[in-house]
Amino acid sequence: MAAPDVSVVLVSPRNPLNIGAAARAMSNFGFTKMRLVNPYDLAFREAKSAVKSNYILQQAQVFTTVAEAIADCDLVIGGTSVGNRDLHLPLHRLEAGGQILKEHKGAIAILFGSEKFGLSNDDISHCHWLYRIPAREEHASMNLGQAVAITLYELCRNPDMEIARFEAVERASGAELERLTTLLQTMLTEAGYINERTSVTSEQKLRRLVMRLGMPASDAHTWLGILRQLHWKMKQNGS
Numbered sequence: 744m745a746a747p748d749v750s751v752v753l754v755s756p757r758n759p760l761n762i763g764a765a766a767r768a769m770s771n772f773g774f775t776k777m778r779l780v781n782p783y784d785l786a787f788r789e790a791k792s793a794v795k796s797n798y799i800l801q802q803a804q805v806f807t808t809v810a811e812a813i814a815d816c817d818l819v820i821g822g823t824s825v826g827n828r829d830l831h832l833p834l835h836r837l838e839a840g841g842q843i844l845k846e847h848k849g850a851i852a853i854l855f856g857s858e859k860f861g862l863s864n865d866d867i868s869h870c871h872w873l874y875r876i877p878a879r880e881e882h883a884s885m886n887l888g889q890a891v892a893i894t895l896y897e898l899c900r901n902p903d904m905e906i907a908r909f910e911a912v913e914r915a916s917g918a919e920l921e922r923l924t925t926l927l928q929t930m931l932t933e934a935g936y937i938n939e940r941t942s943v944t945s946e947q948k949l950r951r952l953v954m955r956l957g958m959p960a961s962d963a964h965t966w967l968g969i970l971r972q973l974h975w976k977m978k979q980n981g982s
Contacts, residue, residue: 747898748850750776751891752812754866755857757783763790763800764888765855770796772895777803778812778852792888809854809869816852820844821862821870822894824884833872840874841897853894858887915963923963924950926970933977 751769756762756779766777777799779787788800806812813819820840835843844851854870856862861884867873876885876893885893915923928946931937937945958966 747844747847749774749844749895749898750778750812750816750850750852751895752778752780752809752852752854753782753887754780754809754854754862755783755860756787756855756887757858758887759784759787759790760792761858761887762787763792763796764886765891766790766793766796766799766803768888768892768895769799771892772899774895775799775802779803779805780809780812781807809866813852813854813869815850817849818844818847819852819854819870821854821867821873822856822890823862823867823873823875824878825875832867832870835872835874837874837876837894837897840872841894841900844898855887855890912959912961915958915960919960919963919967920953920958921950923958923967923970924953926967926974927953930970930974930977933981 751765751774753762753765756765762779762782769775769777775798782805785805788797788803790800793800804812823834825834854862854866856866874894876890878885924946927949928937928942931945931949932942
C-alpha cells in the first residue's frame with residue numbers, strides 16, 4: 744500500500760500494551776516510523792500486543808521533548824477529541840485531514856497524546872493543525888491503539904479503488920428450477936404436508952419460493968441430488 748512519509752509520535756504513553764497495539768496497527772497499514780516522547784516504561788519494546796510487529800518497537804526512537812521528535816518533519820498534526828478547549832488552530836475531521844496528508848509531499852508527524860490526558864496545550868503548540876476522529880460527544884476519547892489504527896487506515900483508504908467482486912456465476916435455468924419445484928411438491932405430498940385440495944395453490948407457492956432463491960446452477964444441481972436421495976430413502980422406508 745502506498746503511504747505518505749509519516750512518523751507516528753506517541754507523547755507520554757503509559758501502557759506498553761497500547762504502544763504494542765499502535766505498533767501492530769502501523770504494521771497492518773504499512774507504516775514503520777514510531778517515535779515516543781517520554782514513554783512511561785521503556786519495557787514497551789517487549790509489548791505482547793505487538794503481534795508480528797516487534798520490528799517497529801525495536802527500531803522505535805525515544806525522545807525527551809516533542810520538539811526533538813518532530814525536528815525533521817515539515818508538517819505536524821495532532822489528534823484530539825476537542826472537549827471544551829479553545830485550540831487556536833484549524834481543526835479537521837479525519838476524512839478531510841486524511842486527504843490533506845495524502846497530498847503532502849514532505850515528512851509528516853502525527854502526534855497522539857497520552858491515554859490519560861491526551862495532548863497538552865504545549866504539545867498542540869507544535870502542530871500546524873489538528874484533526875478529530877468523529878465519535879459521539881458522550882464518549883469522544885478513544886483508546887490509543889484504536890486511534891492510531893483508525894487514523895492510519897484513513898491514510899491508506901482509497902474510495903476510488905474498484906471493489907473486488909466474485910466472478911459471475913451461471914444461474915439455474917427455468918427447467919432446472921421447475922424440476923426442483925416438482926420434486927419438492929412430490930415429496931411434500933407423499934409426506935402429507937400438501938393435500939390434493941390445495942395442491943395447485945401449494946405448487947404456486949413452492950415455485951415462487953424456489954424462484955426467490957436466485958439459485959446458481961451448481962446449487963440447483965446439488966439440491967436436486969440431495970432431494971432425489973431423500974425421496975428414494977422415503978420410498979424405501981415406506982415400502
